[in-house]
Amino acid sequence: MTAQIDETRLDDADVLSGADPAEMLRATAGAGPQLREAVSLAAEAGLHVLSEEIRPRALVVAGVGTAARTGDVLNAVAGPRCPVPVILHRSRGVPGWVGAADVVIAVSASGRSPEALAAAEAAMHRGARLVAIGAPDSELQSMAERARALFVPVPRRRPARVAFWSLAAPVLLAGRALGMCQVAEADFAETATRLDNDADRCRPTAESFVNEGKSLAIELANTIPVVWGTSALATVAANRFADQLAANARYPAIAGNLVEAGRGRVGLIDGVFGSLADDADDFFADRVDSAGTTKLRLVLLRDDGESEVDAARATAIENLARERGIGVSVLNAEGGSELERLASLIAVPDFASVYLALLHGLDPIAVRAVSELKERTNA
Protein backbone atom coordinates (compact mmCIF):
# COMPACT_ATOMS: atom_id res chain seq x y z
CA MET A 1 0.00 0.00 0.00
CA THR A 2 1.26 3.49 -0.75
CA ALA A 3 0.94 6.69 1.32
CA GLN A 4 -1.38 9.49 0.26
CA ILE A 5 0.59 12.49 -0.84
CA ASP A 6 -0.41 15.97 -1.79
CA GLU A 7 2.13 17.44 -4.20
CA THR A 8 0.88 20.97 -3.64
CA ARG A 9 2.43 20.84 -0.13
CA LEU A 10 5.80 21.54 -1.73
CA ASP A 11 4.63 24.85 -3.18
CA ASP A 12 3.12 26.10 0.06
CA ALA A 13 5.66 28.18 2.01
CA ASP A 14 3.80 27.77 5.34
CA VAL A 15 3.63 24.02 5.00
CA LEU A 16 7.32 23.83 4.14
CA SER A 17 8.46 25.93 7.08
CA GLY A 18 6.06 24.15 9.46
CA ALA A 19 7.41 20.72 8.50
CA ASP A 20 11.02 21.88 8.61
CA PRO A 21 11.38 23.50 12.07
CA ALA A 22 15.17 23.16 12.21
CA GLU A 23 15.56 24.55 8.68
CA MET A 24 17.10 21.67 6.80
CA LEU A 25 16.28 23.39 3.50
CA ARG A 26 18.24 26.45 4.51
CA ALA A 27 21.16 24.29 5.67
CA THR A 28 21.12 22.38 2.37
CA ALA A 29 21.18 25.66 0.45
CA GLY A 30 24.37 26.64 2.28
CA ALA A 31 26.52 24.07 0.48
CA GLY A 32 28.41 26.64 -1.63
CA PRO A 33 29.40 28.95 1.25
CA GLN A 34 30.22 25.85 3.30
CA LEU A 35 32.70 24.66 0.66
CA ARG A 36 34.41 28.08 0.46
CA GLU A 37 34.67 28.24 4.25
CA ALA A 38 36.08 24.68 4.40
CA VAL A 39 38.81 25.53 1.88
CA SER A 40 39.94 28.54 3.89
CA LEU A 41 39.81 26.66 7.22
CA ALA A 42 41.93 23.88 5.73
CA ALA A 43 44.46 26.44 4.47
CA GLU A 44 44.63 28.05 7.93
CA ALA A 45 45.18 24.63 9.48
CA GLY A 46 48.36 24.30 7.41
CA LEU A 47 47.55 21.12 5.47
CA HIS A 48 50.08 22.20 2.85
CA VAL A 49 52.93 21.01 5.11
CA LEU A 50 52.03 17.49 4.04
CA SER A 51 53.47 18.29 0.62
CA GLU A 52 56.93 18.60 2.20
CA GLU A 53 56.76 15.07 3.57
CA ILE A 54 57.56 11.76 1.93
CA ARG A 55 54.63 10.35 0.00
CA PRO A 56 52.89 7.78 2.23
CA ARG A 57 52.57 4.09 1.47
CA ALA A 58 48.80 4.28 2.00
CA LEU A 59 46.19 6.70 3.22
CA VAL A 60 43.43 5.53 5.57
CA VAL A 61 40.28 7.62 5.90
CA ALA A 62 38.60 6.62 9.17
CA GLY A 63 35.09 7.55 10.25
CA VAL A 64 31.46 6.55 9.83
CA GLY A 65 28.41 7.84 7.98
CA THR A 66 28.98 11.09 6.12
CA ALA A 67 32.53 11.26 7.46
CA ALA A 68 33.37 7.98 5.71
CA ARG A 69 31.93 9.20 2.40
CA THR A 70 34.80 11.71 2.25
CA GLY A 71 37.16 8.83 1.48
CA ASP A 72 34.92 7.86 -1.44
CA VAL A 73 35.11 11.47 -2.64
CA LEU A 74 38.92 11.45 -2.51
CA ASN A 75 39.06 8.12 -4.35
CA ALA A 76 36.70 9.34 -7.07
CA VAL A 77 38.41 12.70 -7.57
CA ALA A 78 41.90 11.14 -7.52
CA GLY A 79 40.79 8.57 -10.09
CA PRO A 80 42.55 5.41 -11.22
CA ARG A 81 45.96 7.10 -11.53
CA CYS A 82 46.14 7.84 -7.81
CA PRO A 83 49.68 6.80 -6.76
CA VAL A 84 48.68 5.93 -3.19
CA PRO A 85 45.89 3.54 -2.18
CA VAL A 86 43.03 5.19 -0.30
CA ILE A 87 41.50 2.79 2.21
CA LEU A 88 38.21 3.52 3.93
CA HIS A 89 37.98 2.26 7.48
CA ARG A 90 34.52 2.38 9.01
CA SER A 91 35.08 0.51 12.26
CA ARG A 92 37.13 1.32 15.36
CA GLY A 93 40.91 1.53 15.14
CA VAL A 94 42.90 1.13 11.96
CA PRO A 95 43.77 -1.90 9.82
CA GLY A 96 46.51 -4.11 11.29
CA TRP A 97 49.09 -3.22 8.65
CA VAL A 98 49.05 0.56 9.35
CA GLY A 99 52.40 1.86 10.50
CA ALA A 100 54.84 4.76 10.33
CA ALA A 101 54.82 4.85 6.53
CA ASP A 102 51.08 5.62 6.37
CA VAL A 103 48.77 8.58 6.85
CA VAL A 104 45.51 8.26 8.80
CA ILE A 105 42.83 10.91 8.38
CA ALA A 106 40.32 10.64 11.23
CA VAL A 107 37.07 12.37 10.27
CA SER A 108 34.11 13.09 12.55
CA ALA A 109 31.79 16.09 12.28
CA SER A 110 31.01 15.98 15.99
CA GLY A 111 34.60 15.09 16.83
CA ARG A 112 33.39 12.26 19.03
CA SER A 113 32.49 9.20 17.00
CA PRO A 114 34.08 6.21 18.75
CA GLU A 115 35.31 4.95 15.37
CA ALA A 116 37.23 8.12 14.46
CA LEU A 117 38.58 8.55 18.01
CA ALA A 118 39.81 4.97 18.11
CA ALA A 119 41.42 5.43 14.69
CA ALA A 120 43.23 8.58 15.85
CA GLU A 121 44.45 6.80 18.96
CA ALA A 122 45.64 3.77 17.01
CA ALA A 123 47.41 5.99 14.47
CA MET A 124 49.26 7.69 17.33
CA HIS A 125 50.40 4.40 18.79
CA ARG A 126 51.52 3.03 15.46
CA GLY A 127 53.51 6.14 14.60
CA ALA A 128 51.40 6.92 11.50
CA ARG A 129 51.01 10.53 10.38
CA LEU A 130 47.65 11.69 11.76
CA VAL A 131 45.36 14.34 10.32
CA ALA A 132 42.15 14.99 12.27
CA ILE A 133 39.05 16.71 10.88
CA GLY A 134 36.14 17.55 13.17
CA ALA A 135 34.38 19.92 15.52
CA PRO A 136 36.45 22.49 17.40
CA ASP A 137 36.94 21.88 21.13
CA SER A 138 36.05 18.23 20.70
CA GLU A 139 37.70 15.04 21.94
CA LEU A 140 39.15 14.61 18.46
CA GLN A 141 40.82 18.01 18.66
CA SER A 142 42.31 17.19 22.09
CA MET A 143 43.61 13.92 20.75
CA ALA A 144 45.12 15.66 17.71
CA GLU A 145 46.83 18.16 20.01
CA ARG A 146 48.27 15.37 22.16
CA ALA A 147 49.61 13.70 19.03
CA ARG A 148 50.88 17.03 17.62
CA ALA A 149 48.80 16.20 14.57
CA LEU A 150 47.25 18.53 12.01
CA PHE A 151 43.69 19.43 12.96
CA VAL A 152 41.13 21.02 10.64
CA PRO A 153 38.11 22.46 12.46
CA VAL A 154 34.64 21.81 11.09
CA PRO A 155 32.07 24.35 12.31
CA ARG A 156 29.37 22.52 14.24
CA ARG A 157 26.37 21.74 12.11
CA ARG A 158 23.62 19.32 12.96
CA PRO A 159 23.05 16.82 11.60
CA ALA A 160 26.48 15.68 10.40
CA ARG A 161 25.16 14.93 6.90
CA VAL A 162 24.69 18.67 6.34
CA ALA A 163 28.44 19.10 6.87
CA PHE A 164 29.32 17.03 3.80
CA TRP A 165 31.40 19.73 2.06
CA SER A 166 33.05 20.88 5.31
CA LEU A 167 34.31 17.34 5.77
CA ALA A 168 35.11 16.49 2.15
CA ALA A 169 37.15 19.62 1.28
CA PRO A 170 39.94 19.11 3.86
CA VAL A 171 40.20 15.42 2.93
CA LEU A 172 40.67 16.43 -0.70
CA LEU A 173 43.18 19.13 0.24
CA ALA A 174 45.15 16.65 2.34
CA GLY A 175 45.10 14.26 -0.65
CA ARG A 176 46.29 17.05 -2.91
CA ALA A 177 49.14 18.01 -0.58
CA LEU A 178 50.22 14.36 -0.57
CA GLY A 179 50.35 14.39 -4.37
CA MET A 180 47.38 12.05 -4.76
CA CYS A 181 44.94 14.22 -6.68
CA GLN A 182 44.88 17.41 -8.65
CA VAL A 183 42.23 19.86 -7.54
CA ALA A 184 42.91 23.46 -8.49
CA GLU A 185 41.73 26.45 -6.46
CA ALA A 186 39.54 27.28 -9.45
CA ASP A 187 37.88 23.85 -9.18
CA PHE A 188 36.80 24.62 -5.63
CA ALA A 189 35.61 28.10 -6.63
CA GLU A 190 33.64 26.83 -9.64
CA THR A 191 32.17 23.98 -7.61
CA ALA A 192 31.01 26.39 -4.93
CA THR A 193 29.39 28.57 -7.60
CA ARG A 194 27.62 25.54 -9.04
CA LEU A 195 26.33 24.62 -5.57
CA ASP A 196 25.05 28.22 -5.18
CA ASN A 197 23.27 28.04 -8.54
CA ASP A 198 21.72 24.65 -7.82
CA ALA A 199 20.55 25.92 -4.43
CA ASP A 200 18.91 28.84 -6.18
CA ARG A 201 17.17 26.56 -8.71
CA CYS A 202 15.95 24.31 -5.86
CA ARG A 203 14.92 27.11 -3.49
CA PRO A 204 11.61 26.64 -1.67
CA THR A 205 9.94 29.50 -3.53
CA ALA A 206 10.69 27.97 -6.95
CA GLU A 207 7.61 25.96 -7.90
CA SER A 208 7.69 22.24 -8.61
CA PHE A 209 7.50 22.56 -12.38
CA VAL A 210 10.75 24.57 -12.49
CA ASN A 211 12.38 23.12 -9.37
CA GLU A 212 14.34 19.93 -10.04
CA GLY A 213 14.67 19.13 -6.34
CA LYS A 214 10.90 19.17 -5.89
CA SER A 215 10.15 17.35 -9.14
CA LEU A 216 12.63 14.58 -8.34
CA ALA A 217 11.03 14.19 -4.90
CA ILE A 218 7.59 13.89 -6.50
CA GLU A 219 8.87 11.30 -8.98
CA LEU A 220 10.31 9.24 -6.12
CA ALA A 221 7.31 9.47 -3.82
CA ASN A 222 5.92 6.03 -2.94
CA THR A 223 8.60 4.21 -4.90
CA ILE A 224 11.68 2.24 -3.92
CA PRO A 225 14.49 4.24 -5.48
CA VAL A 226 17.21 2.27 -7.23
CA VAL A 227 20.08 4.70 -7.79
CA TRP A 228 22.84 3.61 -10.11
CA GLY A 229 25.91 5.65 -11.09
CA THR A 230 27.55 5.11 -14.45
CA SER A 231 31.12 6.03 -13.36
CA ALA A 232 33.12 5.85 -10.13
CA LEU A 233 32.30 9.48 -9.49
CA ALA A 234 28.60 9.07 -10.18
CA THR A 235 28.56 6.04 -7.88
CA VAL A 236 29.79 8.20 -4.99
CA ALA A 237 26.85 10.52 -5.67
CA ALA A 238 24.50 7.50 -5.87
CA ASN A 239 25.60 6.27 -2.45
CA ARG A 240 25.29 9.75 -1.00
CA PHE A 241 21.75 9.96 -2.39
CA ALA A 242 20.84 6.66 -0.74
CA ASP A 243 22.27 7.94 2.59
CA GLN A 244 20.20 11.10 2.29
CA LEU A 245 17.02 9.31 1.26
CA ALA A 246 17.30 7.04 4.30
CA ALA A 247 18.18 9.72 6.85
CA ASN A 248 16.10 12.65 5.61
CA ALA A 249 13.09 10.97 3.98
CA ARG A 250 13.23 7.52 5.67
CA TYR A 251 13.11 5.87 2.27
CA PRO A 252 14.88 2.61 1.56
CA ALA A 253 17.06 2.99 -1.50
CA ILE A 254 19.39 0.68 -3.35
CA ALA A 255 22.50 2.34 -4.71
CA GLY A 256 25.59 1.25 -6.55
CA ASN A 257 27.51 1.11 -9.76
CA LEU A 258 25.96 0.13 -13.04
CA VAL A 259 28.57 -2.56 -13.65
CA GLU A 260 27.49 -4.40 -10.51
CA ALA A 261 23.87 -3.72 -11.34
CA GLY A 262 24.34 -5.41 -14.68
CA ARG A 263 25.77 -8.49 -12.94
CA GLY A 264 22.64 -9.32 -10.98
CA ARG A 265 20.73 -6.46 -9.43
CA VAL A 266 19.12 -5.49 -12.70
CA GLY A 267 16.95 -8.56 -12.04
CA LEU A 268 15.00 -6.39 -9.57
CA ILE A 269 13.04 -4.95 -12.48
CA ASP A 270 11.40 -8.36 -13.05
CA GLY A 271 10.44 -8.82 -9.41
CA VAL A 272 7.50 -8.01 -7.16
CA PHE A 273 8.56 -4.37 -6.95
CA GLY A 274 9.24 -4.29 -10.68
CA SER A 275 7.08 -5.63 -13.49
CA LEU A 276 5.15 -7.95 -11.12
CA ALA A 277 3.89 -4.93 -9.15
CA ASP A 278 1.35 -4.29 -11.94
CA ASP A 279 -0.12 -7.79 -11.44
CA ALA A 280 -0.36 -7.06 -7.71
CA ASP A 281 -2.35 -3.92 -8.54
CA ASP A 282 -4.86 -6.05 -10.49
CA PHE A 283 -5.07 -8.55 -7.65
CA PHE A 284 -5.90 -5.86 -5.10
CA ALA A 285 -8.17 -3.90 -7.43
CA ASP A 286 -11.40 -4.68 -5.48
CA ARG A 287 -9.94 -4.24 -2.02
CA VAL A 288 -10.68 -1.05 -0.14
CA ASP A 289 -7.25 -0.93 1.47
CA SER A 290 -5.48 -0.92 -1.87
CA ALA A 291 -3.95 2.41 -2.71
CA GLY A 292 -1.54 1.10 -5.33
CA THR A 293 1.54 -1.02 -4.87
CA THR A 294 5.04 0.20 -4.25
CA LYS A 295 7.20 0.02 -7.31
CA LEU A 296 10.84 0.63 -8.04
CA ARG A 297 11.97 3.85 -9.63
CA LEU A 298 15.28 3.85 -11.42
CA VAL A 299 17.50 6.89 -10.94
CA LEU A 300 20.47 6.96 -13.30
CA LEU A 301 23.31 9.31 -12.41
CA ARG A 302 25.29 9.75 -15.61
CA ASP A 303 28.69 11.30 -16.12
CA ASP A 304 30.79 12.17 -19.19
CA GLY A 305 33.55 10.22 -17.44
CA GLU A 306 31.60 7.01 -18.12
CA SER A 307 33.12 4.54 -20.60
CA GLU A 308 31.42 3.67 -23.89
CA VAL A 309 30.48 0.29 -22.47
CA ASP A 310 28.92 1.94 -19.41
CA ALA A 311 27.06 4.44 -21.59
CA ALA A 312 25.60 1.58 -23.65
CA ARG A 313 24.74 -0.30 -20.45
CA ALA A 314 22.99 2.76 -19.01
CA THR A 315 20.85 3.22 -22.13
CA ALA A 316 20.00 -0.49 -22.23
CA ILE A 317 19.02 -0.59 -18.55
CA GLU A 318 16.94 2.55 -18.95
CA ASN A 319 15.05 0.96 -21.85
CA LEU A 320 14.59 -2.36 -20.03
CA ALA A 321 13.09 -0.51 -17.08
CA ARG A 322 10.75 1.61 -19.21
CA GLU A 323 9.56 -1.47 -21.13
CA ARG A 324 8.47 -2.93 -17.76
CA GLY A 325 6.58 0.20 -16.79
CA ILE A 326 9.22 1.30 -14.28
CA GLY A 327 9.74 5.06 -14.11
CA VAL A 328 13.22 6.40 -14.77
CA SER A 329 14.82 9.68 -13.70
CA VAL A 330 18.13 10.61 -15.31
CA LEU A 331 20.54 13.22 -13.98
CA ASN A 332 23.56 14.18 -16.07
CA ALA A 333 26.72 15.49 -14.45
CA GLU A 334 27.78 18.97 -15.50
CA GLY A 335 30.98 20.93 -15.09
CA GLY A 336 34.64 20.78 -16.03
CA SER A 337 36.44 19.27 -13.06
CA GLU A 338 35.73 15.98 -11.30
CA LEU A 339 34.78 17.89 -8.16
CA GLU A 340 32.29 20.09 -9.96
CA ARG A 341 30.75 17.12 -11.77
CA LEU A 342 30.41 15.29 -8.47
CA ALA A 343 28.76 18.33 -6.87
CA SER A 344 26.34 18.60 -9.79
CA LEU A 345 25.14 15.05 -9.01
CA ILE A 346 24.86 15.68 -5.27
CA ALA A 347 23.18 19.09 -5.02
CA VAL A 348 19.77 18.35 -6.57
CA PRO A 349 19.46 14.88 -4.97
CA ASP A 350 20.27 16.42 -1.56
CA PHE A 351 17.34 18.81 -2.03
CA ALA A 352 15.11 16.03 -3.38
CA SER A 353 15.66 13.95 -0.22
CA VAL A 354 14.60 16.90 1.94
CA TYR A 355 11.57 17.72 -0.20
CA LEU A 356 10.55 14.05 -0.13
CA ALA A 357 10.56 14.16 3.68
CA LEU A 358 8.47 17.33 3.64
CA LEU A 359 6.06 15.81 1.13
CA HIS A 360 5.30 13.15 3.74
CA GLY A 361 5.20 15.67 6.59
CA LEU A 362 8.40 14.26 8.13
CA ASP A 363 10.93 16.51 9.85
CA PRO A 364 14.09 15.83 7.81
CA ILE A 365 16.42 16.53 10.72
CA ALA A 366 15.04 14.73 13.76
CA VAL A 367 15.56 11.02 13.10
CA ARG A 368 14.00 9.42 16.18
CA ALA A 369 15.26 5.93 15.49
CA VAL A 370 18.89 7.10 15.32
CA SER A 371 18.58 8.93 18.66
CA GLU A 372 16.84 5.95 20.29
CA LEU A 373 19.49 3.58 19.01
CA LYS A 374 22.24 5.82 20.38
CA GLU A 375 20.50 5.95 23.78
CA ARG A 376 20.07 2.21 23.95
CA THR A 377 23.64 1.46 22.99
CA ASN A 378 25.32 4.44 24.72
CA ALA A 379 27.04 5.16 21.41
Ligand SMILES: O=P(O)(O)OC[C@H]1O[C@](O)(CO)[C@@H](O)[C@@H]1O
Ligand atom coordinates in the same frame (compact mmCIF):
# COMPACT_ATOMS: atom_id res chain seq x y z
O1 LIG B 1 30.63 12.68 11.76
P1 LIG B 1 30.29 12.12 13.12
O2 LIG B 1 29.92 13.17 14.10
O3 LIG B 1 31.39 11.25 13.59
O4 LIG B 1 29.02 11.22 12.97
C1 LIG B 1 29.05 10.04 12.21
C2 LIG B 1 27.66 9.67 11.76
O5 LIG B 1 26.84 9.41 12.88
C3 LIG B 1 25.56 9.98 12.68
O6 LIG B 1 25.47 11.11 13.50
C4 LIG B 1 24.46 8.99 13.01
O7 LIG B 1 24.69 8.42 14.22
C5 LIG B 1 25.53 10.38 11.23
O8 LIG B 1 24.60 11.37 10.98
C6 LIG B 1 26.95 10.74 10.99
O9 LIG B 1 27.30 10.77 9.63
